[in-house]
Amino acid sequence: xxxxxxxxxxxxxxxxxxxxxxxxxxxxxxxxxxxxxxxxxxxxxxxxxxxxxxxxxxxxxxxxxxxxxxxxxxxxxxxxxxxxxxxxxxxxxxxxxxxxxxxxxxxxxxxxxxxxxxxxxxxxxxxxxxxxxxxxxxxxxxxxxxxxxxxxxxxxxxxxxxxxxxxxxxxxxxxxxxxxxxxxxxxxxxxxxxxxxxxxxxxxxxxxxxxxxxxxxxxxxxxxxxxxxxxxxxxxxxxxxxxxxxxxxxxxxxxxxxxxxxxxxxxxxxxxxxxxxxxxxxxxxxxxxxxxxxxxxxxxxxxxxxxxxxxxxxxxxxxxxxxxxxxxxxxxxxxxxxxxxxxxxxxxxxxxxxxxxxxxxxxxxxxxxxxxxxxxxxxxxxxxxxxxxxxxxxxxxxxxxxxxxxxxxxxxxxxxxxx
Amino acid sequence: xxxxxxxxxxxxxxxxxxxxxxxxxxxxxxxxxxxxxxxxxxxxxxxxxxxxxxxxxxxxxxxxxxxxxxxxxxxxxxxxxxxxxxxxxxxxxxxxxxxxxxxxxxxxxxxxxxxxxxxxxxxxxxxxxxxxxxxxxxxxxxxxxxxxxxxxxxxxxxxxxxxxx
Numbered sequence: 365x366x367x368x369x370x371x372x373x374x375x376x377x378x379x380x381x382x383x384x385x386x387x388x389x390x391x392x393x394x395x396x397x398x399x400x401x402x403x404x405x406x407x408x409x410x411x412x413x414x415x416x417x418x419x420x421x422x423x424x425x426x427x428x429x430x431x432x433x434x435x436x437x438x439x440x441x442x443x444x445x446x447x448x449x450x451x452x453x454x455x456x457x458x459x460x461x462x463x464x465x466x467x468x469x470x471x472x473x474x475x476x477x478x479x480x481x482x483x484x485x486x487x488x489x490x491x492x493x494x495x496x497x498x499x500x501x502x503x504x505x506x507x508x509x510x511x512x513x514x515x516x517x518x519x520x521x522x523x524x525x526x527x528x529x530x531x532x533x534x535x536x537x538x539x540x541x542x543x544x545x546x547x548x549x550x551x552x553x554x555x556x557x558x559x560x561x562x563x564x565x566x567x568x569x570x571x572x573x574x575x576x577x578x579x580x581x582x583x584x585x586x587x588x589x590x591x592x593x594x595x596x597x598x599x600x601x602x603x604x605x606x607x608x609x610x611x612x613x614x615x616x617x618x619x620x621x622x623x624x625x626x627x628x629x630x631x632x633x634x635x636x637x638x639x640x641x642x643x644x645x646x647x648x649x650x651x652x653x654x655x656x657x658x659x660x661x662x663x664x665x666x667x668x669x670x671x672x673x674x675x676x677x678x679x680x681x682x683x684x685x686x687x688x689x690x691x692x693x694x695x696x697x698x699x700x701x702x703x704x705x706x707x708x709x710x711x712x713x714x715x716x717x718x719x720x721x722x723x724x725x726x727x728x729x730x731x732x733x734x735x736x737x738x739x740x741x742x743x744x745x746x747x748x749x750x751x752x753x754x755x756x757x758x759x760x761x762x763x764x765x766x767x768x769x770x771x772x773x774x775x776x777x778x779x780x781x782x783x
Numbered sequence: 784x785x786x787x788x789x790x791x792x793x794x795x796x797x798x799x800x801x802x803x804x805x806x807x808x809x810x811x812x813x814x815x816x817x818x819x820x821x822x823x824x825x826x827x828x829x830x831x832x833x834x835x836x837x838x839x840x841x842x843x844x845x846x847x848x849x850x851x852x853x854x855x856x857x858x859x860x861x862x863x864x865x866x867x868x869x870x871x872x873x874x875x876x877x878x879x880x881x882x883x884x885x886x887x888x889x890x891x892x893x894x895x896x897x898x899x900x901x902x903x904x905x906x907x908x909x910x911x912x913x914x915x916x917x918x919x920x921x922x923x924x925x926x927x928x929x930x931x932x933x934x935x936x937x938x939x940x941x942x943x944x945x946x947x948x
Contacts, residue, residue: 389948400808411937412937437812438809484874498874499850502881505937506936510940510946514948552844552871552873728804753804754806
């Protein structure tokens with residue numbers, strides 16, 4: 365019986381063929397929390413009578429949301445997490461190392477694993493065919509405690525992406541288009557599986573934007589195959605041993621099938637206050653709209669490839685008067701690579717600024733909170749009311765190239781006009 | 784058993800940012816203060832007005848977005864007995880059950896703000912007595928009913944030593 369990638373991963377873990385809708389107990393290969401979900405997870409571990417991890421090598425804590433901290437409360441929570449990690453001998457990724465999802469992708473996630481994270485964008489791990497999914501602090505604590513959790517085997521929605529992207533159009537645009545088409549609840553409880561000739565041709569960095577944003581359609585996970593591109597990525601990261609090929613069966617029955625010819629798309633923009641309010645960049649609702657802040661980075665588009673695209677557009681240009689450009693590398697690795705390539709120099713010379721690796725203003729906690737009535741265009745994944753710390757502000761989502769072009773013009777701009 | 788309470792009406796796509804705005808994250812160690820901002824960006828009158836045993840009623844995709852577990856926690860602490868919505872975001876739904884807040888998928892069309900509701904959770908019946916609307920819903924699966932009855936997932940695991948699937 366042919367199986368989708370999600371069914372294949374779960375079946376291998378439980379040792380029997382599973383079917384969508386079935387409730388199963390699964391072993392958890394890796395589990396993590398960050399500085400917002402970690403404190404409650406630690407409290408719940410205490411409530412469970414925790415006295416040490418069965419599998420400490422599977423457990424991690426990341427300090428990325430407040431990185432570095434700007435309140436006493438956050439600093440004290442960081443202290444408590446550091447102390448806990450040291451006491452129980454589990455890995456701590458400290459301030460400045462970067463966003464948990466980017467680091468999981470670079471260093472830890474492996475094809476076929478089940479990964480539970482205390483953050484909705486844990487789904488990013490699907491870029492290397494890991495069934496990675498976000499849960500709340502209590503579920504995370506129990507996954508840390510028992511090294512197991514329960515799952516409902518998801519139905520699969522298969523997205524076949526064919527063709528070649530036009531100049532100025534990126535996987536981010538493709539994902540915004542898909543979410544616009546199926547809606548922000550369109551994949552609730554389901555697995556989004558991405559296949560097709562376009563996926564085959566994209567690097568893991570390019571692919572990662574799709575599973576990362578699968579949760580914006582409500583999905584439990586977003587999965588890409590593990591293939592030659594995955595092997596190349598693991599080789600670049602110096603962990604080729606973690607590679608193994610893994611893919612869903614092409615003839616597996618799916619709940620839903622959608623085919624996209626990516627070559628037909630223009631750059632896309634999601635309008636406030638929902639990710640599924642997507643229009644093409646030529647739409648008069650967005651084209652020429654004044655932007656006060658441009659924010660490039662986050663777990664959605666904080667990889668070196670994203671900053672190369674942005675820097676290429678910003679090279680020798682100036683950010684418009686009255687517009688702020690903030691760039692934030694997704695990890696220390698990305699930061700170092702950008703230093704070597706001179707990308708930050710280009711962005712700063714253009715009038716932008718670089719923040720330390722982390723989540724920053726995307727979580728609405730610090731470093732780039734919007735003023736009332738302001739518009740921001742960002743590479744982030746969410747534009748909900750209040751997301752960047754102010755319910756009176758307006759967030760538009762787009763690719764790094766569209767964001768960079770908009771920074772120069774001070775209004776939402778088609779990147780193809782400046783490339 | 785039938786329970787009664789007033790409806791607090793919300794729309795579709797109520798995000799975790801509307802339930803628990805990120806700007807209040809510094810209040811995590813001050814739950815009473817945090818609870819006073821529950822759902823503030825969706826309805827500023829909710830947190831001060833809701834009475835124990837009343838119900839949150841919403842449309843599709845309630846709780847979309849973040850995994851922040853404090854979102855259902857503060858709704859429970861605000862006094863709401865349950866949330867009735869046409870559909871829930873996955874992580875929110877799981878969190879709600881884990882923290883002991885009933886999240887019920889049911890057709891909420893026609894229910895108006897402030898309506899008197901009565902509900903039988905075990906039988907799966909929701910009645911809007913002001914409008915004479917009766918809706919049936921699928922009672923929660925046994926595992927979730929048991930987690931709720933135990934008072935949340937941590938208490939469930941403490942009681943049984945493991946998931947009692």
